[in-house]
Amino acid sequence: MTTELLQVHNLKQYFPIKGGIFGRKINDVKAVDDITFAINEGETLSIVGESGCGKSTTGRAILRLDEPTSGEVTFDGEDLLSLNKKEMQKKRKDLQIIFQDPYASINPRQTVRQVLNEAMEIQNVLPKEERYDRMIELLETVGLGPDKLDRFPHEFSGGQRQRIGIARALAVDPKMIVCDESVSALDVSVQAQVLNLLQKLQKDLNLTYLFISHDLGVVRHISDRVLVMYLGKIVEIADKKSLFDNPKHPYTKTLLSAIPVPDPNAKKEQIVLKGDVPSPIDPPTGCRFHTRCPFATDRCKEEVPELRQNENLMGEQHQAACHYIEEIESGEMQPKY
Amino acid sequence: MEPSSNIIEVNDLRTSFFTEEAEVKAVDGVSFSVPSGKTLGIVGESGSGKSITSLSIMRLIQEPGQIVGGEINFKSDNLLDKSESEMRRIRGNEISMIFQEPMTSLNPVFTVGDQISEAYRIHQGLSKKQALQKSLEMLELVGIPSPKDRLKRYPHELSGGMRQRVMIAIALACKPELLIADEPTTALDVTIQAQILRLINNLQDELGMSVVLITHDLGVVAETCDYVAVMYAGKIVEYADVQTLFESPKHPYTVGLLSSLPRHDIDQEELQVIKGMVPSPTNMPEGCRFAPRCPFATDLCKEQLPTLDDLEDGNQVRCWVYSDKWDGDPEVNVKDDYGTATSS
Amino acid sequence: MLVFVLRRILQTIPVIFGVTILVFLMIHLIPGDPAQIIAGEAASDAQVQQMRDRLGLNDHLLVQYGRFLGDIMQFDLGNSIRSGNPVSAEIGSRFWVTFELAFFSTLLSIFIGIIAGVISATKRHTFLDTSIMVIALFGLSMPNFWLGLMLIQYFALPPLQWFPVSGWGSIEHMVLPVITLGTAGAAIIARMTRSSMLEVINQDYIRTARAKGVKEQIVTYKHALRNALIPVVTVVGLQFGTLLGGTVLTETVFSINGLGRLVIDSINARDFPIVQGTVLVIALLFVLVNFLVDISYRFLNKRIELD
DSSP states (O other): OOOEEEEEEEEEEEEEEEETTTTEEEEEEEEEEEEEEEEETTOEEEEEOOTTSSHHHHHHHHTTSSOOSEEEEEETTEEGGGSOHHHHHHHTTTEEEEOSOTTTSSOTTSOHHHHHHHHHHHHTOSOHHHHHHHHHHHHHHTTOOGGGTTOOGGGSOHHHHHHHHHHHHHTTOOSEEEEESTTTTSOHHHHHHHHHHHHHHHHHHTOEEEEEESOHHHHHHHOSEEEEEETTEEEEEEEHHHHHHSOOSHHHHHHHHHSOOSOTTOOOOOOOOOSOOOOSSSOOSSSTTTTTOTTOOHHHHHSOOOOBOOTTTSOTTOEEOOTTHHHHHHTSSOOOO | OOGGGEEEEEEEEEEEEEOSSOEEEEEEEEEEEEETTOEEEEEOOTTSSHHHHHHHHTTOOOTTEEEEEEEEEETTEEGGGSOHHHHHHHBTTTEEEEOSOTTTSSOTTSOHHHHHHHHHHHHHOOOHHHHHHHHHHHHHHTTOSSHHHHTTOOGGGSOHHHHHHHHHHHHHTTOOSEEEEESTTTTSOHHHHHHHHHHHHHHHHHHTOEEEEEESOHHHHHHHOSEEEEEETTEEEEEEEHHHHHHSOOSHHHHHHHHTOOOSSSOOSSOOOOOSOOOOTTSOOSSOTTGGGOTTOOHHHHHSOOOOEEOTTSOEEOOGGGSTTOOSOTTOOHHHHHHHHHHO | OHHHHHHHHHHHHHHHHHHHHHHHHHHHHSSSOHHHHHHOTTOOHHHHHHHHHHHTTTSOHHHHHHHHHHHHHTTOOOBOTTTOSBHHHHHHHHHHHHHHHHHHHHHHHHHHHHHHHHHHHHTTTSHHHHHHHHHHHHHHHSOHHHHHHHHIIIIISTTTOOSOSSOOSSHHHHHHHHHHHHHHHHHHHHHHHHHHHHHHHTSHHHHHHHHTTOOHHHIIIIIIHHHHHHHHHHHHHHHHHHHHHOOHHHHHHTTOOSHHHHHHHHHHTTOHHHHHHHHHHHHHHHHHHHHHHHHHHHHHOGGGGGO
């Protein structure tokens, strides 16, 4: 029986835009606009999408690094948004984050020992005398030697720094880690090392990951389930296999077809979208993808599609937000390029 | 390959950066050629020297960097022998370049029209009005909607994808024979990347130019290039046509790179990794530069640098395994044995 | 842009009020009875009382402030105690002298500062660069009254006698005071231009310009300088604003009848209406210059228009 470790209900994150002569709020950037999903204990759920789709904002809102506009975030049975600052600080012991930029997310004036010690100090996880052994153990866990303990961040390569970031997150024994583009800045060969490490840690420590990435190759490799976002909305959510082999939303299909495949013989049909992603300040009405969707009709312009499932066409955990899943599948509707 | 059919031939190019302590050999004896009308991909990870190679061709290396040796033969003239003013007539005219960061590669205080026009005014001596007219045609060619209006816009008013299209318009304004694209789509989203790659490809056909594409993305290489040079630590380790490179990679680094790449189109078990990390440019290994990370490395590899040797199919590889001097397992097959060799 | 200008105008209103309040309070904050001071030490009690009535000092402070504001609106700053002339007329006759002095000094600062800064940046880490920066440091550290005196010593007194020692009116009169006042500004602008240029020259768009085949001089003076000057504009504006109120020493050294000397003379003669009026005018000018700097910065820097 799987239990849901994290539940997100109707989460909204609007950032006000100030303007006019008096600097009043004139509009909002609707970065995340009413999304609902859950993550099971021990699984990896990935959020994918292009820049501005709201994937990183979602991660930050869950950790309350930005205060969400509205919605509910339940972690381990507790409503995170109702906690006060101190209680939230305590909760962060169970809910850690690893950022994209290992260069920017570690204090350059602290040694690895100080970085790890501070993490343990804040959450008070271990008595002082046991911390040294724990630090050595942590370094070993992330594949760094004990001799690295008193080094400064600038003495490390990008991959090693990301390992320190991981060690810092692990220092407090979290239940869940949000990985926000954690391997995006790394070279392929190093990226593979870090991905393998993350997978091994998950197995050993029964960690739950919310993995935020724009790289669908990485996502396919690491996820159990995948959630696709476009302009602040969820367009599709499914187990990994369904999403990659049987995508239902036209946007997901486009996204998958746009990624270059490292195989010159893979002759695939590439869908090239017209135009840019619209602004999240005034997102399109109805389905937000309708301005670029080759199947869009008048209904798409007016009616917001809900996430739904069609038992005949889709697996149990598979939902997509499109009015015309069936018509597109049957070939009744043809794309207009 | 006939020598005359190559638009550019680079021989033993060496570019170094001089710091107070040491000479950092960023590009260390690189040789390759680009057949006319074709696309050569140069792939490598950060620090491999691929971007420095491209800037060296343009002779745009800034202090404290310096091209210290080699030849760059472009249409039978050595670019390294040209004066600065001769080089200026080539840049943006016969050889053009586009860069990775469309957000910062355009000058924020000039309009798009001004920036494209400048190329026409420098190289073709057109009047302001004529140049703007030509710029308008160029914007149409690169597929920018309502080009007349965009001509008067400033870069910050355009999206990343649009800016990269403007960069392409500037680069292709004078119909160059060679386009060097340095990670042109790395900063863009995949759907925009697809648009830009398709655009470059179409324009290449239309204008009959050759392209050097610098990238770290093997997917982009497979989709757009005819030939590939793989760089590692300042040297080319493998040069092959794109089919051969992906079907039967020869160099252990190429094999490692391909097998450590997570793919969205197929299922993979655990990713095979290249252990360790890129050597520091101030402290290069004595022998083969990949030896410290190579699962097949022998004493020979650690002591002597292999040369870039021709293979039977016309491709090239810099690895002792393929030479007569190989002192390891004679039966070894780098591609098939890489996984077992790494995990052991 | 229009919204920005309007918003910026609104923002200056509290500043202007603040200025008027401070200037108004000035007369009440000085030790002793203002009426006594203005009437003079030898005045009798009746005369002081009369002065108090005339100045309205018996009214409530707010009433006095309201009257003060009302007068300002009509450009009535009272009358000079010494000459009896309206303060606005006294200031008006001196203002243009100071304005000219500040204007030409700023012009000189810009001219020298930018050229020196650009040369320094393009030839960075050479002997020329180091020399320029050392000279700039001197220019910055030298007190301007001393510089003024030195200039008089060497160029106005025998044997050279190239320029007049004092006074204002002709171009010859201007040279030494303008150099005196402009040197520090030139040094600041040179240093600012240099660092700004060094930052800009490493930007991606400079590489784009070179890749296009643009000549190095044009890269420097068109592509780089246009961007590098954006932060310099702020410095220039503030420089000019400061000079409008900061010419006191220079005017004294060269005996120029500008605002600075008017203030000094009026303080010495306890001519408070004049002091009050001059301080008010200088402060308001400073606010105006600041406003113009903000607008032009906004205009030059196209990128921040989006926010």
